[in-house]
Amino acid sequence: MPEPILQLRDVSLSFKGIKALNALSFDVERGEICALIGPNGAGKSSLLNIINGVYRADSGSVVFNGERFVRIRPAQAAHLGVGRTFQHNALFRHLSVLDNVLAGLIRHCRATMVEHAFGVGRDRRESREFNRRVDEIAAFLDLTNHRDRVVATLPYGIQKRVDLARALVGGPSLLLLDEPMAGMNQDEKQEMSRFILETNASLGTTIVLIEHDMSVVMGLSHHVVVLDYGRKVGDGSPEDVRRNPDVIAAYLGTAH
Numbered sequence: 001m002p003e004p005i006l007q008l009r010d011v012s013l014s015f016k017g018i019k020a021l022n023a024l025s026f027d028v029e030r031g032e033i034c035a036l037i038g039p040n041g042a043g044k045s046s047l048l049n050i051i052n053g054v055y056r057a058d059s060g061s062v063v064f065n066g067e068r069f070v071r072i073r074p075a076q077a078a079h080l081g082v083g084r085t086f087q088h089n090a091l092f093r094h095l096s097v098l099d100n101v102l103a104g105l106i107r108h109c110r111a112t113m114v115e116h117a118f119g120v121g122r123d124r125r126e127s128r129e130f131n132r133r134v135d136e137i138a139a140f141l142d143l144t145n146h147r148d149r150v151v152a153t154l155p156y157g158i159q160k161r162v163d164l165a166r167a168l169v170g171g172p173s174l175l176l177l178d179e180p181m182a183g184m185n186q187d188e189k190q191e192m193s194r195f196i197l198e199t200n201a202s203l204g205t206t207i208v209l210i211e212h213d214m215s216v217v218m219g220l221s222h223h224v225v226v227l228d229y230g231r232k233v234g235d236g237s238p239e240d241v242r243r244n245p246d247v248i249a250a251y252l253g254t255a256h
């Protein structure tokens with residue numbers, strides 16, 4: 001059995017006495033789609049923030065691709081292969097689709113300021129390579145026809161796809177999606193689900209996503225982890241989790 005891509009062990013995090021995460025442990029297998037579910041305030045976004053270095057855990061450890069870390073910076077996480085989208089659109093709304101996707105490569109720049117200022121050496125090679133990667137990911141996510149449009153002028157569902165393109169363009173091995181379908185209508189959700197499945201199947205990207213819509217979770221994920229008040233109350237296949245009485249009590253049985 002290959003080693004899991006991500007191993008969380010006894011991860012805890014508090015904010016002024018509130019336990020956002022309480023000794024949380026679980027594994028994410030390489031190549032799977034893992035859904036994180038749980039009521040509002042259960043700790044889902046905090047956990048993604050620990051994995052990509054926005055927050056530092058008070059205790060416990062994260063092992064990513066065999067490397068153990070207690071504290072990692074977001075730029076380091078991106079270099080190691082962790083991509084991320086945010087719950088609320090964090091796009092540059094007045095820039096084009098192309099520029100927004102290119103922004104996903106900033107942390108991968110190697111050219112020096114001088115090379116960059118004069119457009120020589122690594123800067124030249126990087127520009128060619130970056131443009132090729134942006135074109136490739138735009139085609140993969142069906143964004144080519146929109147590449148020169150200003151993001152603010154695009155329908156919401158397409159804006160969320162631009163956000164996905166920006167997270168994917170750096171070629172992450174682990175992609176964290178924070179409510180990628182929040183605020184979408186049914187058609188937009190179906191379209192986004194299709195792109196998430198294709199990303200997983202064609203690019204081989206492991207995905208951890210937060211989602212509230214249970215029909216989306218059941219249709220997309222191989223593995224579901226359920227949080228409640230920062231604790232894990234369920235961990236298994238979508239079917240196992242749906243039958244688990246603790247999960248029904250904590251989450252599925254409640255109006256959300």
Ligand SMILES: Nc1ncnc2c1ncn2[C@@H]1O[C@H](COP(=O)(O)OP(=O)(O)OP(=O)(O)O)[C@@H](O)[C@H]1O
Nearest residue numbers: 015018019020038039040041042043044045046047
């Ligand atoms: N930066 C912060 N400062 C203070 N408290 C925070 C901060 N971030 C999260 N919390 C608290 O930590 C707990 C977990 O929040 P978190 O946002 O991780 O939950 P969530 O499961 O993602 O919720 P939602 O589904 O509403 O997004 C909550 O009690 C929240 O108020």
